[in-house]
Amino acid sequence: MIQESTVTFPTGVTEPEYELWGNDVDVDPTGIFEDLGEQDRAWWDKARTFALDEVRPIAHEYWEKADYPLHLVKLLGDADLLRDGQNLEGSTPMSAMAAGLVNMELHRADGSVGTIVGVQAGLAVRSILKCGNAEQIQQYAVPMIRGELPGAFALTEPTHGSDSVGLETRAIRVEGGYLVSGEKKWIGNGSIGGISVVWARDEQGNVRGLLVDQASEGYVGTTIVNKLSLRAIWQAHIRMDNVFVPDSMVLPGANSFKDTAGVLFATRLGVAWAAVGHATACYESAVQYAKQRVQFGRPLAASQIVQERLARMQSELATIQLLAVQSTRRDMAGKLTGPAASLAKYTATRTARSIAANARDLLGGNGILTNNRVARHFADMEALHTYEGTETVQALIMGRAITGHSAFA
Numbered sequence: 458m459i460q461e462s463t464v465t466f467p468t469g470v471t472e473p474e475y476e477l478w479g480n481d482v483d484v485d486p487t488g489i490f491e492d493l494g495e496q497d498r499a500w501w502d503k504a505r506t507f508a509l510d511e512v513r514p515i516a517h518e519y520w521e522k523a524d525y526p527l528h529l530v531k532l533l534g535d536a537d538l539l540r541d542g543q544n545l546e547g548s549t550p551m552s553a554m555a556a557g558l559v560n561m562e563l564h565r566a567d568g569s570v571g572t573i574v575g576v577q578a579g580l581a582v583r584s585i586l587k588c589g590n591a592e593q594i595q596q597y598a599v600p601m602i603r604g605e606l607p608g609a610f611a612l613t614e615p616t617h618g619s620d621s622v623g624l625e626t627r628a629i630r631v632e633g634g635y636l637v638s639g640e641k642k643w644i645g646n647g648s649i650g651g652i653s654v655v656w657a658r659d660e661q662g663n664v665r666g667l668l669v670d671q672a673s674e675g676y677v678g679t680t681i682v683n684k685l686s687l688r689a690i691w692q693a694h695i696r697m698d699n700v701f702v703p704d705s706m707v708l709p710g711a712n713s714f715k716d717t718a719g720v721l722f723a724t725r726l727g728v729a730w731a732a733v734g735h736a737t738a739c740y741e742s743a744v745q746y747a748k749q750r751v752q753f754g755r756p757l758a759a760s761q762i763v764q765e766r767l768a769r770m771q772s773e774l775a776t777i778q779l780l781a782v783q784s785t786r787r788d789m790a791g792k793l794t795g796p797a798a799s800l801a802k803y804t805a806t807r808t809a810r811s812i813a814a815n816a817r818d819l820l821g822g823n824g825i826l827t828n829n830r831v832a833r834h835f836a837d838m839e840a841l842h843t844y845e846g847t848e849t850v851q852a853l854i855m856g857r858a859i860t861g862h863s864a865f866a
Contacts, residue, residue, distance in 0.1 A: 475749050475823070477830045478513065479741025487775050489782050493554070500555035501562060507536050508566035516567040517828050519689040523682070525649065526689060529570060530577070534604020538563070541578035541727060543586055545599065553789050557730040557781060564734030568837030569689030571731050576645035576690070577601055579724045581608030584654045587720060588666050588710035597652055597668060607651030611641040611669070611695060612717065618643075619850050622714050626697070628657040628665050634703040635659070637667060638675075640696050643844070647671070647693030648678030654708075655697070656717050666711025667702045675700040686840035721845065725798040726788060728845045729781050729805035735834045735841065736777060736809035739816035740770045742831045746820050757819070766819055770812050777805045796858035803851040806842040813838045 485491070493501070511532055519526045533539045537549065542556030551559075564571035578601070585598040600606040617623050626639025637657050647653055653669045653676075671678055678693040710716060744767060747758040757763045784801040787793040813835040817824040825832050842848060857863045 473749065475746055475829065477742040477745050478509075479745045482741040482744045484737050484741055484774070485778070486771050487779065489775075489778050490558075493558075494552075496550065497552055497555045497558060500551060501558040503536060504538060504559040504562035507533070507538060508562055508570075512563070512566040512570050516570070516689070517830075517833070520567070520569060520833050521688075521827055523684065523688040525691045526570070527649065530573060530607065531604040533570075533574065534602060539574060539578045539582070539602050539604055541574060541583065541724075543578065543582060543602075545594075545602070553726070554782075554785050557726065557785050560727050560730040561734040561737070561781075564731040564841075565738045566734075567689065568731070568735060568834065568841065569687050571734060572645060572687055572690050572840075575724065575727055575731065576610060577604075577608045579727050580610030580720060581646070581652070581654050583723055584610060584666060584708065584711070584720050585668070587723075588708040588716055589668075590709055592705070593668065593708065601652075607646045607649050609644050609646040609651065609653040609671075609693070610720075611644045611647060611653045611655040613641060613643050615640050615642045615694070619847055621717075624656060624658065624664065626655065626657040628659050628667060628702070630660060631701075634701055635665075635667060635707065637669065637697050637700045637702055640694070642692075642694050643681070644678070644693045644695055645690055647695050648680045648691055653678075653695065655702075656711075663712055664714040664717055666708035666716065668706040668708065669697070669700060669702055670706075673700045673702075686836045686838075688836075722795060722798060725802045725845060726781070726784055726793070728841060729777070729784065729801040731841055732802075732805035732809035732838070733774075733777050733781050735838050736774050736805075736812040738834050739809075739813045739831055740767075740774050742829075742834075743767060743770060743816040743819050746823070750823075763819065766815055770815055773808045773812050777808050780804055794858075796855050799846070799851040799854040802846065803848055803855065806838070807848060810838050810842055 515526060538559055540551050542551050542553045544550055563574060582598050582601045585593055601608040612621050614624055628635040628637050637655060650671050653671055655667050655669045656664055659665050675698040677696045680691045680693055747763050748756055750757045780801055784793060816831045817835045820831055823829050827833055853864050
């Protein structure tokens with residue numbers, strides 16, 4: 458007689474899909490964003506809608522393939538989000554606070570998309586608006602804001618990163634313009650066609666800003682491959698060999714490295730806001746995962762050590778939110794100093810990096826899967842922590858202000 462089997466098979470073999478975008482997670486623990494003005498709130502809402510409708514469905518696919526979602530540039534322009542707080546006549550006003558919120562929200566969705574705005578609007582457009590003439594603004598800055606013309610900011614060189622003041626690209630005066638020769642590296646949008654704002658030294662040693670058409674003879678922009686971070690935006694290694702730049706494409710207000718630094722100073726707060734965005738994404742994903750992931754018969758969220766971790770992450774997130782908001786308020790009042798901007802960037806990126814690492818660890822093995830969101834933010838924070846001035850450079854700027862002594866070599 459064959460007995461009926463009494464063997465039972467374990468349940469829970471199939472792991473559930475986790476929802477990690479955290480729409481029901483409180484990401485404003487101190488209420489710092491509750492008193493936003495109506496217009497600032499509207500910009501934030503617009504960026505949030507764009508992030509969820511346009512970025513969320515494709516973020517992992519493009520990051521995984523290291524492909525550039527070029528169509529988003531035009532969509533960002535159509536949504537009037539390629540602004541970074543810069544206002545042209547007839548445009549809807551965007552305050553520095555609104556720009557920070559937009560920056561935060563786009564990086565919360567995807568670091569590459571947020572960086573597109575940082576490169577195109579924060580650096581390239583800002584250079585033209587600060588240093589260009591009316592004709593250059595209309596011909597180049599306006600279509601960049603509309604997402605119709607890609608823009609790059611070409612300062613960093615293969616052997617001049619943190620010491621960018623030592624740049625060696627040359628602009629030699631000839632009849633009707635300049636011949637530009639040299640190399641640039643890590644230049645976002647530098648290989649996709651469009652305009653590069655190139656910083657070079659003239660024969661007198663002055664740093665000049667020039668608008669270089671990427672289709673120019675002698676300009677070669679090669680997309681950098683094998684990146685671990687910000688994989689869905691292309692950075693280029695640019696080589697220029699006697700590229701002719703007519704006088705009409707020379708920025709009249711860019712005549713020294715002080716002018717270059719003015720552009721960089723204006724974007725430093727944007728990097729702090731971007732770090733807040735990455736930190737927000739990692740925190741909300743960690744909270745969601747802890748509630749959904751069951752181990753030892755209960756959700757991770759019911760464990761003391763997990764709650765302590767989440768509390769620490771919330772504390773760190775609140776810290777950099779408060780710092781970003783207060784720094785922006787001082788910026789809008791004309792009171793933000795260079796060292797204070799460095800403090801914001803220094804603190805926000807290193808703290809967001811800590812939050813990202815903690816979230817990655819909390820997700821265990823799932824934390825290294827790029828389709829689980831946290832891994833992408835974890836990797837992207839490495840780039841954010843470095844560009845626009847490394848942690849060490851920001852510390853030296855702060856240290857000089859604290860002590861009155863410069864420790865720069």
